[in-house]
Amino acid sequence: MSATARKTAPLPDDIRAMKGAAPIVSLTAYTTPMARMMDGVCDFALVGDSVGMVLHGLNSTLGVTMEMMILHGQAVARGLTKTMLVIDMPFGSYEESPAQAFANAARLMRETGAAAVKLEGGRHMAETIAFLVARGVPVMAHIGLTPQSINTLGGYKVQGRAEQGDALMADAKAVADAGAFSVVLEKLPASLADRITAAIPIPTIGIGASVDCDGQILVVDDMLGLFTAFKPKFVKRYATLGEDGEAAIRAYADDVRARRFPGPEHIFADKAPGQ
Template identity: 50%
Template sequence: MNASPLSPAQPQSGQPQTGQQQGSTLYGGVTNRRVTVRDLAAAKQRGERWAMLTAYDALTGGVFDEAGIPVLLVGDSAGNCHLGYETTVPVTMDQMVMLSAAVVRGTKRALIIGDMPFGSYQESPAQAMHNAARLMKEAGVGAVKLEGGERSARSIELLVEAGIPVMAHIGLTPQSVHAFGGYPVQGRGDEAAHQLLRDAKAVQQAGAFSVVLEAVPAELATQVTEQLAIPTVGIGAGAGTDAQVLVWTDMAGMTAGRVPKFVKQYADLRAVLGDAAREFATEVGAGTFPAPEHTFK
């Protein structure tokens, strides 16, 4: 899509910008509208990198929105980190509509992208159209994401023709975990690298406004980024992509046990919440909570 970009979102008059926000057009505080896919296209032209996080509820979505994160993905990764599934495969359309609507309600500025779960678009472009329309109409998202390169190109074309912005997702596609036999790095070797490039060009040609590159060698991801006019979003794809995404529970240290190599934990919220819960239980047991200041008279 080569539409002329809108004027990028700017903070309202009097809203300060600090740190990384200074001089940036995607990062910032309060604005008078949501970030759009045309803002992301403009960022690609400027060479501006941007961050995307997942969100699955109004509360955390609002926190990330206030922090200036320009794009929030309501990912089917909710299956792993919130719904207790081992993979993303069991996640349903009804669940994605509910979670996406919550994030939309909790935010004001970020572009909200709703994930298309397994079984919601693979059957046919018509099926993809029906379910993408549900995310737009019932949840109010600004775009949808679906997995697959060349195999998903016709569905992407139909959605874009209908006015639904689409983020594509190639490389490691978690909904294909059973076919992959796990979560291996994709694009290694000449044949696999050429296929990844074909997939990237196919989704761009179909009209996708952006493409996620997951678990791809950094050199290959950089090559794809240089050859595409649309923004690339890396996750385990090195620093050469236009944007980066992480699952928020990984990023914030909520995930128990081992996390993927590409994850950087910027906090240890699991420890913070655990300590708070233990302190609460201790005070209840000792009779020190509720104290007089927490009691009605």
């Protein structure tokens, strides 16, 4: 069932059931107005730790805190009624132990109303995923290019080429076996993403992967052209709102300096109309 046909937000089991069916639609969201625009259009909205780079000007996602994720998660939750809310676990909030992961995942869900959390990592996170799922925390996994590991990966490189493909296939199977209800595949060769999609029983959500993944996700500011510092190859810009915004600001500044704004229609008389 598509998001536009629903009257209430789907749950993780509904997303899992979309494996091999109509493609799953998702975007990141960080604010209430943006959430309202995608509500009922996307199947799920992800409050991504990309918020650190997109809205806070950080150089990577590593500086994002639990408090930042909760703040933005609460804002997005206010704008959603028909789209499921998923929230990223930030760097350092889950890697130490399954117990640490559960405490922070429970806090994120409790304080934002998110239906699920997303965490990065494959086989080495399988124990943690199983621990969370067994305790009532639905988990979306994330393998391939995992931005929180950017310093050990050596940059934002394509993952899974040549002999790396077998390792990523093993990661995908491990997170599925551990109980994740879906898995994000980021920046993989399309052929590998296709093999993974065919091999595991949970939906794959592609970002720079393959058109044949079970769903797709993009950073909303990328696809709207709001974030213009750089443009990944896998991004299609559906609008140029950043350029439009800059032009609007310049036009406003010109009007103010030329005393064209405010005009008569924008100011108030001494008496109300009709007095």
